[in-house]
Amino acid sequence: MATFYVGQEGPVNALALNRDNTQVAIGGRNVFKVYKIEEDKFREICNLRASKHLNLSFSCNDVSWSWTDDHYLATAATNGHVCVWNLTKMGKAMQEQDYQEHKRTVNKVNFHASEPNRLISGSQDGTMRYFDIRLKNAVAIFYSNTESVRDVQFSPHNPYTFSAVSENGSVQLWDVRRSDKCQQQFAAHSGPIFACDWHPENTWLATASRDKTIKVWDLTSKLTLEYTIHTIASIGHIKWRPQRRYHIASCALVVDCSINIWDVRRPYIPFAAFNEHKDIPSGVAWKEDPHVFLSSGRDCTLYQHTFDYASRPASKANPQGVSLNNKGEILYAHKINVNNAIVKAAVGIIR
Numbered sequence: 001m002a003t004f005y006v007g008q009e010g011p012v013n014a015l016a017l018n019r020d021n022t023q024v025a026i027g028g029r030n031v032f033k034v035y036k037i038e039e040d041k042f043r044e045i046c047n048l049r050a051s052k053h054l055n056l057s058f059s060c061n062d063v064s065w066s067w068t069d070d071h072y073l074a075t076a077a078t079n080g081h082v083c084v085w086n087l088t089k090m091g092k093a094m095q096e097q098d099y100q101e102h103k104r105t106v107n108k109v110n111f112h113a114s115e116p117n118r119l120i121s122g123s124q125d126g127t128m129r130y131f132d133i134r135l136k137n138a139v140a141i142f143y144s145n146t147e148s149v150r151d152v153q154f155s156p157h158n159p160y161t162f163s164a165v166s167e168n169g170s171v172q173l174w175d176v177r178r179s180d181k182c183q184q185q186f187a188a189h190s191g192p193i194f195a196c197d198w199h200p201e202n203t204w205l206a207t208a209s210r211d212k213t214i215k216v217w218d219l220t221s222k223l224t225l226e227y228t229i230h231t232i233a234s235i236g237h238i239k240w241r242p243q244r245r246y247h248i249a250s251c252a253l254v255v256d257c258s259i260n261i262w263d264v265r266r267p268y269i270p271f272a273a274f275n276e277h278k279d280i281p282s283g284v285a286w287k288e289d290p291h292v293f294l295s296s297g298r299d300c301t302l303y304q305h306t307f308d309y310a311s312r313p314a315s316k317a318n319p320q321g322v323s324l325n326n327k328g329e330i331l332y333a334h335k336i337n338v339n340n341a342i343v344k345a346a347v348g349i350i351r
Contacts (some may be wrong), residue, residue, distance in 0.1 A: 002316040005303040006042040012296035014283050015063040021287040025073050026302055027060025060173035064109045068116040082121045084133045101138055108151050123147035135272040151195050167191035194236045208235035216264055229246045239284045259295055272310035276303055
């Protein structure tokens with residue numbers, strides 16, 4: 001399977017796959033399209049910005065595709081609107097709902113995985129709003145009491161729970177049935193948190209921050225920090241790799257244009273890296289196949305990647321090392337060949 005891409009008229013801020021992974025929606029300030037994913041190319045099937053009725057609601061910060069009805073997309077707009085789009089309609093009628101309740105930019109929208117018509121949003125105004133897309137107004141408002149909410153994600157393990165991460169470095173867990181108070185709150189990072197992602201199998205929540213770390217929290221009974229990954233730049237997007245318990249993808253906000261796949265047990269060197277983007281990548285979506293994923297970027301592209309074309313940074317790491325302690329002992333490590341075939345690590349101490 002080959003890596004392929006399609007160029008756009010402007011930077012892409014977000015992407016979302018439909019439930020059977022055959023179509024992808026992308027959104028940006030000047031881009032809002034739906035593509036069919038074919039064997040070796042993307043085929044455009046809908047350009048929502050081709051409408052004559054363009055306004056700021058078409059400028060997308062984020063896009064989410066309904067898990068229960070392929071006809072519905074939701075977008076987070078820079079003007080504070082949350083819009084719901086019906087792909088079975090034409091022209092202005094495609095915009096089925098235009099919620100104007102947020103006071104500032106909406107950063108994230110997320111459809112519920114099992115509850116039809118349910119949608120949540122998180123905004124710079126510090127609130128999260130829970131919608132039934134059949135109704136004209138939000139059914140619940142959640143106040144984070146922080147400067148802004150950067151990401152909101154429904155839990156795959158509990159239909160009533162969602163996580164929210166904020167500018168002040170805190171994580172909140174909420175029950176959608178109770179908007180007066182969050183279930184749990186904890187300080188996770190020393191800087192703003194830009195993204196979170198629930199593990200599809202474990203009760204783990206990964207968080208990514210400007211402090212150049214990705215942290216994995218076990219939320220079973222007692223809150224535990226399970227793993228910390230150290231990166232070279234602020235992290236803006238993360239996504240767990242399907243069918244690989246310890247692997248997670250990340251995109252930086254600055255400096256690094258690579259998409260890195262990490263094994264959380266090895267916190268300093270990525271397991272794999274994809275270097276196709278020429279500017280900062282803006283999101284990752286896995287196709288329920290651990291070997292294939294899609295990405296979007298500020299370089300005005302949409303890519304499909306396969307692991308056949310990944311670079312392996314760990315394989316290029318120096319396998320030799322030396323250290324000196326205060327007793328004058330030298331610890332060294334190097335590779336040795338066994339039977340001219342098997343390579344092992346040897347460790348020794350020189351006194």
